Amino acid sequence: MERAVVLLSGGMDSTTLLFHVRQTLGVADIHALTFLYGQKHARELAMARWQAQAVGGTRLAEWTLAMPDGVAAASALTNPATAVPDLAAIPTDERDQPITYVPNRNMMFLTLAAAYAEAQGIADVFYGAQAQDEYGYWDCTQTFAERINAVLALNRRRPVTVHAPFSTMTKRDVVRIGRTLGVDYDRTWSCYRGENQPCGACPSCVERERALGDCD
Numbered sequence: 001m002e003r004a005v006v007l008l009s010g011g012m013d014s015t016t017l018l019f020h021v022r023q024t025l026g027v028a029d030i031h032a033l034t035f036l037y038g039q040k041h042a043r044e045l046a047m048a049r050w051q052a053q054a055v056g057g058t059r060l061a062e063w064t065l066a067m068p069d070g071v072a073a074a075s076a077l078t079n080p081a082t083a084v085p086d087l088a089a090i091p092t093d094e095r096d097q098p099i100t101y102v103p104n105r106n107m108m109f110l111t112l113a114a115a116y117a118e119a120q121g122i123a124d125v126f127y128g129a130q131a132q133d134e135y136g137y138w139d140c141t142q143t144f145a146e147r148i149n150a151v152l153a154l155n156r157r158r159p160v161t162v163h164a165p166f167s168t169m170t171k172r173d174v175v176r177i178g179r180t181l182g183v184d185y186d187r188t189w190s191c192y193r194g195e196n197q198p199c200g201a202c203p204s205c206v207e208r209e210r211a212l213g214d215c216d
Contacts, residue, residue: 001025001026001027001123001124002027002028002029003027003028003029003030003031003120003121003122003123003124004021004025004027004029004030004031004122004124004125004126005030005031005032005033005113005116005117005120005122005124005125005126006018006021006030006031006032006033006058006125006126006127007032007033007034007035007109007110007113007125007126007127007128008032008033008034008048008051008052008060009034009035009044009048009128010034010043010044010045010046010047010048010049010051010188010189011044011047011128011188011189011190011204012171012174012175012178012185012188012190012208012211013128013129013130013166013171013174014048014127014128015047015048015051015178015183015185015187015188016128016166016174016175016177016178016181016183017126017127017128017165017166018030018032018051018052018055018058019055019178019181019182019183020165020177020181021126022055022056022057022058023055023181024181027057028057029057030055030057030058030059031058031059031061031116031117031120031122032048032052032058032059032060032061033060033061033063033109033112033113033116034048034060034061034062034063035062035063035064035065035109036062036063036064036065037064037065037067037078037102037105037108038065038066038067038072038078039077039078039194040077040078040080040084040192040193040194041193041194042194043189043191043194044188044189044190045062046189047187047188047189048060050187051187051188054184054187061116063112065108065109065112067102071102071103071104074102074103075099075100075101075102075103076099076100076192077100077102077192078102082099084100084192084193084202085098085099085100085202085203086201086202087135087201087202087203087205087206087207088201090135090203095135095136096135096136096138097136097137097138098135098203100135100192100202100203100204101137104139105139106127106129106137106139106140106144107139107148109127110125110127110148110162113125113127114152114160114162117160118155118158118160121158122160123158123159123160123161124160124161124163125160125161125162125163126162126163126164126165127162127163127164128164128166128174129141129144129145129164129166129167130166130167130169130170130171130173130174131167131168131169131170132170132171132207135203135207140164140167141167142164142167142168145162145163145164145167148162149161149162170211171207171208171210171211172210172211172214172215174211175211175212175214175215176215179215185212190204190205190207190208191204191205192204192205
């Protein structure tokens with residue numbers, strides 16, 4: 001594999017994935033894609049830029065995706081009127097698809113990434129889905145990636161394959177991999193609230209802190 005497309009948000013998982021594709025898989029030419037999709041902040045975008053430069057051999061494209069109002073309103077990440085909840089405030093029976101879920105976000109991202117890869121003659125797309133410990137999204141599962149690939153395999157000329165190498169791993173596992181690869185996690189951003197400092201209480205902050213703590 002000489003070329004690949006990598007979805008890079010600037011968070012822990014996608015940054016680890018970027019290093020994995022570059023160092024472990026030895027891909028020399030990486031096209032990284034990051035999306036502005038109406039999220040409440042773009043703090044992670046600066047991290048994506050920094051990491052793309054740090055890993056070398058990476059071209060970063062920043063794409064704006066305008067979410068329809070009816071979609072944006074459904075998630076706390078994209079609806080200004082909906083506060084991002086603390087993880088502790090989300091009932092256990094709602095954590096399989098919490099209010100922080102953006103409807104079909106990963107499918108949108110991967111569809112555009114696959115279209116870009118096909119147009120560039122690149123056969124492989126990577127995204128950093130992992131098996132969350134405290135909550136979960138259906139579009140981060142191994143089954144989701146397999147079924148996306150079943151659709152993409154219908155392409156008659158240039159089929160593209162989606163890879164989610166961390167989809168059966170916890171964030172702790174991902175951090176352990178990243179540390180062996182030299183990932184600087186201080187240069188990643190996870191907090192859903194996007195304030196000057198991480199809140200420490202939203203679902204992403206809690207999971208991040210537990211993963212880093214378990215790997216110390």
